[in-house]
Amino acid sequence: MRENDDLSLFREIVKDVKPLEQNVFVPERKNLKKKLAIKEIREKEDTLFFFSDEYEPLLNEESAVKYLREGEDSYLLKQLRRGDFSPELFLDLHGLKKQEAKIELASLIQACEKEHICCASVMTGYGTFTLKRQVPRWLVQHPRVRALHQAPREWGGDAAILMLLDV
Structure with a gap:
């Protein structure tokens, strides 16, 4: 009996209410594509921000290139050296100028973050040794790089660098 009272009370209250007209709004797709392109450019610029040409880290350039971020397990370097990690993305910098290589390196890190890839290989080659010295x-400098080591022979040897990323 109480339900009928509630229902009749409800109908009494809403009797003068007009139903809303349902309109369908379809947003334009071109603005979305433009926003995504702008976002991707900004992300690449953010990644490029970490690559300074003036920074001189304490890397021993006479032996194999290696780096371990502070607080990481030193066993990671041994695993990289032995080839325990298989790179899922490869970047070949042969023939690129310094600025082009920097942009490609930023794109590689960005792609690794998007695809949740933790190990990548960067082929620097020999050439004038400019990129071989500059890439490490x-x-x-990048906060996502956990460790890097000269690649084992099967992944490019001393002409390549394996890096582990925090993704």
């Missing part, structure tokens, strides 16, 4: 200096 850039990588140690």
Whole structure:
């Protein structure tokens, strides 16, 4: 009996209410694409922010290139050296100028973050040794890089660098 009273009371209250007209709004797709492109450019610029040419880390350049972020387990370097990690993305910097290589390196780190890839390989080659010396200096500045080591022979040897990322 109480339900009928509640229902009749409800109908009494809402009798003068007009129903809302349902309109369908379809947003334009081109603005979304433009916003995504702008977001991607900003992310790349944010990653490039970490790569300073003036920074001189304490890397022993006479032996194999290696770096371990503070607080990480030193066993990671041994695993990288032995080839326990298989790189899922490869970046070949042969023939690129310094600025182009910096942009490609930023794109690689960004792609690793998007795809949740923790190990990547960067082929620096020999050439004039400019990129071979500069790439590790850039990588140690990025907060996502946990460790890096000269690649084992099967992943490029001393012409490549394996890096572990925090993704």
